[in-house]
Amino acid sequence: MKTENQEGTATNGMAVQPPAETKTEIIKPIDKVTPSERFVNSVLSNFASNNGKIQLTSFQEKLIQNYFIKLDSTLKDLEAKNSKKTPQYKEPLAYNWNNVNMTKLSTDVVAWSSIGLDPTQPNHVSLIPYKNKETNRWDIGFLPGYNGLEIKSKKYGLDVPDFFISELKYTTDIFKSIKKDMNNRVEGYVFEITNEFNRGTVEGGFYYHGYIDNPEKNKLKTFSLSDIEKRKPTYASVEFWGGEKDKWETDPNTNKSVKVGKVKIDGWFDEMALKTIKRACYNAITIDASKIDEHYLKTIQGEKEMNSVKIENEILENANKESLDFDDAVMVDNESKQVEGSNAEISQPDPVQETSNDPGF
DSSP: OOOBOTTSBBTTSOBOOOOOOOOOOOOOOGGGSOHHHHHHHHHHHHHHHHHOOOOOOHHHHHHHHHHHHHHHHHHHHHHHHHHTSOTTTOOSSOOSGGGBOHHHHHHHHHHHHHHTOOTTSTTSEEEEEEEETTTTEEEEEEEEOHHHHHHHHHHHBSSOOSEEEEEEEETTOEEEEEOOBTTBOSOEEEEEOSOTTOOOSEEEEEEEEEOSSOGGGOEEEEEEHHHHHHTSOTTOOHHHHOEEEEEEEEETTTTEEEEEEEEEEOTTHHHHHHHHHHHHHHHTSOBOGGGOOHHHHHHHHHHHHHTSHHHHHHHHHHHHTSOOOTTTOOOOOTTSOOOOOOOOSOOOOOGGGOOSSOOOO
């Protein structure tokens, strides 16, 4: 009869192998999966059912989670404001995840995240819910900011400049353009600020595309004040651009709001003017046809949908009634139908408690 000693060797001299280790797969409990992680899974599922499977990078997964966080807070904010409206003006379709067109959102989120735009970063991309009258659901519009346009132009551009400069010219500044001619092979400019703390009023602005190794490609584009104002959105909010708006007061006899005149708003004209020039600066980059992919085409399609006449009025109604911050304001150039909107000043939920209501993913 064979016996084993403590070293695991049989008494007859034959070695005995220790039992093999077994690996236990650790599965994350369902209740430990955050809503943003469930959103990523939902996006993958919806995308795969309509477009085929896709492999996301870890960075893209993080961006998609940020789209959830931003949109979740946007929906909550809009629903909170909608609940305070009188029945006459209240939107009957609740702003919640059950009413969001997830099929469209999934393809859009994959496209915008593949470019690298993060909705939680200033001026990357703003998310604007608008009602699709045919489906009676909320479609989500994506409006790129000037930082988003810069990222997009660098990713898909042809002969992208090494650096970009955008500036406003004030009344006390000295500016002179130096155009390329037979005696000057490099286009440039002279720009001097003579009174840094009291530069006067805006007279115009310019952008400059610079190429370090090939300065003969450098390009200067100037804008007069009239040029800037022509690019002002048709329904621009006076809270941004300044100007006058109607003043309303409650009539004590009828308890209804009545217009009693106008009120002047200073706005943030300088910031809006500079944003306009920056957008023109990045939109001027020629797209390289060899770099165009399905994600780029999807973003272009989405921007056209946002600018369509069918939804323009509703976007403006939602966008211009928001309390906005100019860091998140979205401007558009004059080559497309102009819309301005944002979901700014909406606090982000804590990542661990991303939503109080189950979005149903």
